[in-house]
Structure formats: structure tokens, C-alpha cells
Amino acid sequence: xxxxxxxxxxxxxxxxxxxxxxxxxxxxxxxxxxxxxxxxxxxxxxxxxxxxxxxxxxxxxxxxxxxxxxxxxxxxxxxxxxxxxxxxxxxxxxxxxxxxxxxxxxxxxxxxxxxxxxxxxxxxxxxxxxxxxxxxxxxxxxxxxxxxxxxxxxxxxxxxxxxxxxxxxxxxxxxxxxxxxxxxxxxxxxxxxxxxxxxxxxxxxxxxxxxxxxxxxxxxxxxxxxxxxxxxxxxxxxxxxxxxxxxxxxxxxxxxxxxxxxxxxxxxxxxxxxxxxxxxxxxxxxxxxxxxxxxxxxxxxxxxxxxxxxxxxxxxxxxxxxxxxxxxxxxxxxxxxxxxxxxx
Numbered sequence: 001x002x003x004x005x006x007x008x009x010x011x012x013x014x015x016x017x018x019x020x021x022x023x024x025x026x027x028x029x030x031x032x033x034x035x036x037x038x039x040x041x042x043x044x045x046x047x048x049x050x051x052x053x054x055x056x057x058x059x060x061x062x063x064x065x066x067x068x069x070x071x072x073x074x075x076x077x078x079x080x081x082x083x084x085x086x087x088x089x090x091x092x093x094x095x096x097x098x099x100x101x102x103x104x105x106x107x108x109x110x111x112x113x114x115x116x117x118x119x120x121x122x123x124x125x126x127x128x129x130x131x132x133x134x135x136x137x138x139x140x141x142x143x144x145x146x147x148x149x150x151x152x153x154x155x156x157x158x159x160x161x162x163x164x165x166x167x168x169x170x171x172x173x174x175x176x177x178x179x180x181x182x183x184x185x186x187x188x189x190x191x192x193x194x195x196x197x198x199x200x201x202x203x204x205x206x207x208x209x210x211x212x213x214x215x216x217x218x219x220x221x222x223x224x225x226x227x228x229x230x231x232x233x234x235x236x237x238x239x240x241x242x243x244x245x246x247x248x249x250x251x252x253x254x255x256x257x258x259x260x261x262x263x264x265x266x267x268x269x270x271x272x273x274x275x276x277x278x279x280x281x282x283x284x285x286x287x288x289x290x291x292x293x294x295x296x297x298x299x300x301x302x303x304x305x306x307x308x309x310x311x312x313x314x315x316x317x318x319x320x321x322x323x324x325x326x327x328x329x330x331x332x333x334x335x336x337x338x339x340x341x342x343x344x
Contacts, residue, residue, distance in 0.1 A: 015296025144183025248282025
């Protein structure tokens, strides 16, 4: 029986949050330190006081990745499916101020600079925002839920607009487009095998559309990551290869290919994805959010450990069904406008 689109959207939101919360305790630690401190993470843990990025979070709480994704989702609902950069920026700013994010080690460098400039009254259009960190890709999952990917030009344009409050660089946009495209295709019932074949091409189209940096090709990096993930070998050796060869840092060039590789290594299982990302080392929460959102989109919410969903709901006082209902409604409107059938 095929999984409904609404169920896949709900799986995306929970995948994002669970990958984020599972990866939170180990975020920004080297792989060797993750192994020596935790052994193997396979359940939600509180952020260790020794980790100056994770120390603010309790067990099963998600970080800025999902908070910003929800700020974006709320802006989309507020604007009835339209992408309004100022509304997105206001929502992100509201979260940042409520969380005191400017004084804690939770905001990425590109986002922090942009939000500071916006708070000083600068317009989004006037900001350079040419950083190459992964802040646009880490929060993009709601756009994959909202936008059908059949019109690629329009798809890239909408992602570019939504990313613009904090990220405008070719590489940041390409990373965000690639993650959102994978989610959108998964919601449209494409298999991971089909999606995988298009990832490098989509990334290349998005990166070369308007070149703003001298970055290497994210398309080539995605091909490298997927090749490493598909090679025979154990999970630990594959994780080591991703960490050492592709990288697992905060740059889009490392985090996005690493996340796509984990989807492959986890065989699209969201529970396995969250665990593997948490133990990878590097930007574990962000890579976890992206990879596990894709897995949730592919397999629907029923594929996610119900105990984790319960723990996540309790820790964050949230129920994502509000988002899945609204995004399913808004996606159907977009599909109708594009002349697409709005099948379940």
C-alpha cells in the first residue's frame, strides 16, 4: 500500500527533528572524541556540559536547525504558501531573540552576521550573504514539503528567495536545493534509487546558475560521497570514509554530500539514519536533520520509532500534525496550479 503524501510530509518534519535531537549531544566534536565520550549513541541524550554548542539542550530537544526550519514553516503558513523573505527573517529573528541565540554558541557564522545586519535595519536585498555554510540547507525541509519539483527553474527560484535572509551564495543555494529536491521527489513517491540518479545534476544546475564563489563542485562531492557509501564494507568503515574524505563540517560542501551518503548507508531507514549521523562526528545535528528528513519523506512517519516521536513531542511541547495538514493542503494548491494531479 502506498504511503500518503500527508504521511510523508509528517515523516519529513519528524525526521528533521529526530535527526537533529539525536545528533545534538555530539555536535561539532571530532569523531574520535564522540567515540571516546559516548561509545555509541543510539538514544536521545542531554547535551554534555563540556560541549559548548550542545550544553543548552536537554534530552530529545532539537537545536537551531529545526527551530529555524519551523520558523520557515510558520512563515509559509502565515503567507498561505507564498515565500516572503521578510516574514521568514522576522520569524527566525523572533526565535533567536527568545532563545538568546546571539549570546550562545548556536548560530552559524553566516546566519549570525545576516541577522545582526537585519536587526540594524538593513534590507535583505542589500545584504551580501555570500557565506558557504549549511544554514540554508539545514532548514530547507519545509520547502521540500511545499514545492513540487516538476518546474526546476521555479523550484530553484523559490528556494533562493527563502534562503536569502541569511544565505545567497551559489554553494549554499545548491545545497538547499538538493536537499529540498530529494524531499519533494520522495513525497511524490519517487524511490531513493530514482532520486539518487538526479542529485548530482540538480546540484550542478543550482550551483552554476549564478556563480558567486570559487567553491569546488558540490555535484562532484555528492558523486564521491555516494560512491563511498555504495562500496562494500561495514558501517564503521563507511562512516570513517565519509568523515575523512568527504568531510562532516559546517560547510555546505561537506554537510550536504555527507547527509546524502548517510541516507544510502542507512538504506533510507530514518531510525538508522539518526543514529549513524549522531556517531559520525562533526556537524552531527545538521547532517542528522537533513539525512533523516529525507528518510522520513521516503518512508513516512510510521517508519520512525514511536517512542522517539513521543519523547520528542514531550521534550519540545510540539505536535507536527499541524504542519503536515497545512503543508499537504498548500502542496495540493501548488500541484493544481502546475496542472499536476493531486493524488494522495
